[in-house]
Amino acid sequence: MNKRSFKRGLKGFWWLTMAFMYLPLAVVMLFSFNAANSAAHFTGFSLRWYTKLLANQEIINAIGNTLVLAIVSSVIALVIGCLIGYGMYRHRHRKLGWLIILIYLPIVLPDIVFGISEMAFFVQIHQLTGFLKPGLGTMIIAHVTFEIPFVALIVYSRFVGLDPTLFEAAKDLYATPFKRVMHFMLPTIKPALISAFFLSFTLSVDDFVISFFTSGPESATLPIYIWSAIKKGISPEINAIATLMIGAVALAAIMSLLLSRRRAA
Amino acid sequence: MSTSDTRIPTRQRAVANAGGAAVSTRSRAMVMEARHLLFTVSPGAAWIIVFLVLPSVYLMAVAFMSNGPYGLPQMPLSVDSFKQLSGFGFLGWSPGNLYTLLRSLWQTFLSTVLVVIVAYPIAYYITTCREKWRPIMLLAVVVPSWTNQVIRTFGWMNLLAPNTPLSDLASTLGLISPNMGLYPSNFAVTLGLVYNFLPFMVLPLYAAFEKLDTAQVEAAQDLYASPLKAFWHAVFPQTLPGLLAGVVLVAIPAFGMYVIPELLGGGKGMMLGNLVATQFSGGSNWPLGAAGAILMLIATFIGLFAMRRIGKRLGGGEEVVI
Secondary structure: OOHHHHHHHHHHHHHHHHHHHHHHHHHHHHHHOEOOOOOOOOOOEOOHHHHHHHHOHHHHHHHHHHHHHHHHHHHHHHHHHHHHHHHHHHOOOOOOHHHHHHHHHHHHOOHHHHHHHHHHHHHHHHHHHOOOOOOHHHHHHHHHHHHHHHHHHHHHHHHHOOOHHHHHHHHHOOOOHHHHHHHHHHHHOHHHHHHHHHHHHHHHHHOOHHHHHHOOOOOOOHHHHHHHHHHHOOOOHHHHHHHHHHHHHHHHHHHHHHHHHHHHO | OOOHHHHOOOHHHHHHOOOOHHHHHHHHHHHHHHHHHHHHHHHHHHHHHHHHHHHHHHHHHHHOEEEOHHHOEEEEEOOHHHHHHOOEEOOEEOOHHHHHHHHHHHHHHHHHHHHHHHHHHHHHHHHHOOOOOHHHHHHHHHHHHHOOHHHHHHHHHHHHOOOOHHHHHHHHOOOOOOOOOOOOOHHHHHHHHHHHHHHHHHHHHHHHHHOOOHHHHHHHHHOOOOHHHHHHHHHHHHHHHHHHHHHHHHHHHHHOOOHHHHHHHOHHHOOHHHHHHHHHHOOOOHHHHHHHHHHHHHHHHHHHHHHHHHHHHHOOHHHOOO
């Protein structure tokens, strides 16, 4: 086998794999514009599923829940995770092994075990005390839990990358702790905070399993709505919502590419 | 905030020097430091302990309780759930749960192997392309996994349904009976798993290929190694840490997968995650579900531990640290 045909073979394999990766998404997008009710045949272009979608109050609620959940949980996780990240950096000379294990726990725990233990716990607490009724509140708690580690690790690695003398310089200039935080710490870790927020937001929107088990009857998010629509029998509306979500992701991908280009330039 | 006061090594030293004026500021600094540590770390640590460690401990306790009305756990303690998990029921022993466990292990193994087979050439191909294209190519691999898992699996349901080109092809070849879809089936689950986890293998492998020391490959070629031998002795060992990291990222979540077998597997494609979930959502038997969750945790930690050990033995351990 000569080198050239090997390279050509690899190229073919790459495009085949790309087709494999994008085919399911393409099918969903195609059928969202289908005029017919059938999911098997494409009969013509139409926007009827999109207009139906806008009239569906359940879907509007699901979009609202998804956004509230993602934003609120990311903000809480950002504050708590940022503190941990900084603490880990400042006190890294101490034996913080237990803390590292604790932080990795939400990452390595299988989704399903995570979701189910939270659900069982919340249900039991609710029965005993009346607090923590399954709903948006419990979902936010669960999402904050799996977002904290990512925020903490991103903030920590940003601090590690900084010149330690910067911290002393800030102190030597008689800045009060509050001023140090506002004028030195926050501005220097701003990029880390932004990427941590977006990562948390994406993780939250992307999550299904943990949301599914910690949700209540009125707190369905988009993935949960789609899931139950699939379970009830496939409606072409799902294709339309899914297409909107794919569109949002594609937009985010292009934006991240442009941002990284600009940073590189 | 200066690093000098963070470097007091032990408490003993401060105690030994007690009495001097300089030392009292030192020990005050230490108290401040401890307070600082408490202030920064405790909210997050407390959050994870209250909302993750405690629920997990509770779940473990549930596994050792007996099954009450509505599937809720109740006293007295028992190991019935573990007996049931291994297949003992009212009607004697049945292999159903054992099959589910074996299917989970097999599906995990098969899909991991297939993911490696696809990801390895892809990761290599990206490194052979021009540098300005590489980030875009990596992004192209990763972007599908940013869409929700439920949506991606739904896409495969559309593709594998009856009377679609793929199903028609399969029935023409005599692989399935006419007018049947390719899902629900074990095949569909494997496909879904490979699809889902491919990016998680490509990324660490790409990182390994990018760092590849080509001098070793050239040395092998100079010594008249055949391409296959050069690959096996000069390339493969260098990519092994990346490969292992990928295996951790693929195999562990695949073993606990819930969405894909539920949508693409049907009743006969159930995996451990589905067994666990039905015990809770159907309200049928919490202790049994909790016992299944413990089994999953044990498998997860064995997997993580084994990979760490192998990674350390290879000396390239830093990439496998999870």
